[in-house]
Amino acid sequence: WLFGLYGFLESPATTAERVTVLAQMVAISGKRIEANLDYALSQRNNHGISEGVGLWTIGLLFPELERSGGWLDLGSRVIERLGRDLIYEDGSFSQHSVNYHRLMLHDFLWAIRLGDINGRRLSQGLRERVAKACGWLYRMQDEMSGWVPNYGQNDGALVLPLNNCDYRDFRPVIQAAHYLSTGTRCFPPGPWDEDLLWLFGREALDSPTVQPERTPLAAEKGGYYTLRSSGGFAFVRCASFVDRPGQADMLHVDLWWRGQNVVLDAGTFSYNAPEPWNNSLAHTAYHNTVTVDGLDQMDRVGKFLWLPWLKSRVIRFDHSNGESHTQWEGEHDGYMRLKKPVSHRRAILQLPDEKWVILDKLQSTGKHSYRLHWLLMDVPFDWDEKRGLLVLHTAAGPFSVQVGVLTEG
Incomplete structure (x- = not known):
């Protein structure tokens, strides 16, 4: 919805009436998320993270909505808490799934970047957890293909499909999360850089490549x-x-x-x-x-x-x-x-x-x-x-x- 709104905002087909209807649907989504948040949090997985990111997004981008301020604060608290609780100290994730690990990183990448752009910076502690989660995924990755083990539950989720790489290629999310944490790229230029362009702008494509050694992983x-x-x-x-x-x-x-x-x-x-x-x-x-x-x-x-x-x-x-x-x-x-x-x-x-x-x-x-x-x-x-x-x-x-x-x- 939001990609469509901002992508076609200047289109002749975008009318004030259509934007109003979309804003109403967003408001209804915010009310639904808030009403059912306890269940999502009880799952201790991507459901709670995604719901928190949804409230955070609505609060930042739709300040004119009556509940936006409360949703923004609630979303922030959920994001911070689950980043601390569900990303373990070793960088692994509570959901025991490599694909849900990517979904989690996409959620946090979106939330952190959106907060930075709108002057609501999320904590350094959350960023450090995301960096650990990125490092975990990098060390689970095959050097040649960019693929990772098809480990754990996988329903095909891909919440930020911002590139043309294969679904099994995890270089796009690792590149973006690594850049968020270090300001550098861990892979040489390639099609996996498209996420950088969408999330961070053209200047990210000029960042240096500093490839860490892919050492054995012991995530205890x-x-x-x-x-x-x-x-x-x-x-x-x-x-x-x-x-x-x-x-x-x-x-x-x-x-x-x-x-x-x-x-x-x-x-x-x-x-x-x-x-x-x-x-x-x-x-x-x-x-x-x-x-x-x-x-x-x-x-x-x-x-x-x-x-x-x-x-x-x-x-x-x-x-x-x-x-x-x-x-x-x-x-x-x-x-x-x-x-x-x-x-x-x-x-x-x-x-x-x-x-x-x-x-x-x-x-x-x-x-x-x-x-x-x-x-x-x-x-x-x-x-x-x-x-x-x-x-x-x-x-x-x-x-x-x-x-x-x-x-x-």
């Missing part, structure tokens, strides 16, 4: 870890939740190689499609981890509710040796709730020459059925059943996956 509160190599990276999930989980996917691993997501996350597809597609991809079996007896790591008691919340811990993360080798090890207690409890521990070892070793150890005093799940990119392949060797024929060359089992006793 959010539970996100990356291991980097010269040709790609591994991402692994290992969290103890402080906010509601969206999926049962502990120790899930993504692998990226030469700009390709060769071992990947299925995403969401749809929340409300007919069975079996009504958010089914949130289950453990659709992630690159191990299931026990065909069960999820937590019990799904609602479309967006899992209980009891599992706990995870990192045992080792040693990346001091750089390219020679990097190792990570962690475990979760999701299957300790079973009558015959099962512990699941996973280790990842990155070796020279783009080799990755992933080891799973499952222990229990009882008998169980264990199943290892790997979702691989959709390309031609060769399968050698005797050797347990799969060769993916990717555009960047062959990528080999080999599996094996060791049993005790």
Whole structure:
């Protein structure tokens, strides 16, 4: 609405009557948001942030409305509080989703920039949290493609579609958030700069490029870890939740190689499609981890509710040796709730020459059925059943996956 209003304000088709009708619709939206704000805040996710940004926007751009002053103050308080509470100290976000992380950054970018333009500067503390969230996303990103793991719930949301980059390309939002925080760009000039033009003006396109090193990520509160190599990276999930989980996917691993997501996350597809597609991809079996007896790591008691919340811990993360080798090890207690409890521990070892070793150890005093799940990119392949060797024929060359089992006793 507001892009349309300001974009076509001088058009002959824009009449005073039409602007009045639009202003009335904006006022009704403000009343609806205020009346239902408590529910949005109770979700502790993008809903509350977006509602706060809506009130802030109406208050700034429509001062002639009767409630605009109250909406402006309320929106400011909501934005400041949720920026502090929902962006963790390590830069990760309470909603456990990379795409919702982008939505959150878009909301805060819009709110902060709109406040600056209209002489209502939001706090330095909020800006610092947004900078941490930007840094988190940068370190979750593939260097070559600009894409990120398709991790967590994803309903296709993109609240600031200001460029022609691919939907999966996160360089536009990272570039804009990095510029907001530093006054510099972290990527060389490209189509991802269009957000800068829309949000900050032409002068942003002349800012210098200072590209930070993309170091391994250890976001302990959010539970996100990356291991980097010269040709790609591994991402692994290992969290103890402080906010509601969206999926049962502990120790899930993504692998990226030469700009390709060769071992990947299925995403969401749809929340409300007919069975079996009504958010089914949130289950453990659709992630690159191990299931026990065909069960999820937590019990799904609602479309967006899992209980009891599992706990995870990192045992080792040693990346001091750089390219020679990097190792990570962690475990979760999701299957300790079973009558015959099962512990699941996973280790990842990155070796020279783009080799990755992933080891799973499952222990229990009882008998169980264990199943290892790997979702691989959709390309031609060769399968050698005797050797347990799969060769993916990717555009960047062959990528080999080999599996094996060791049993005790």
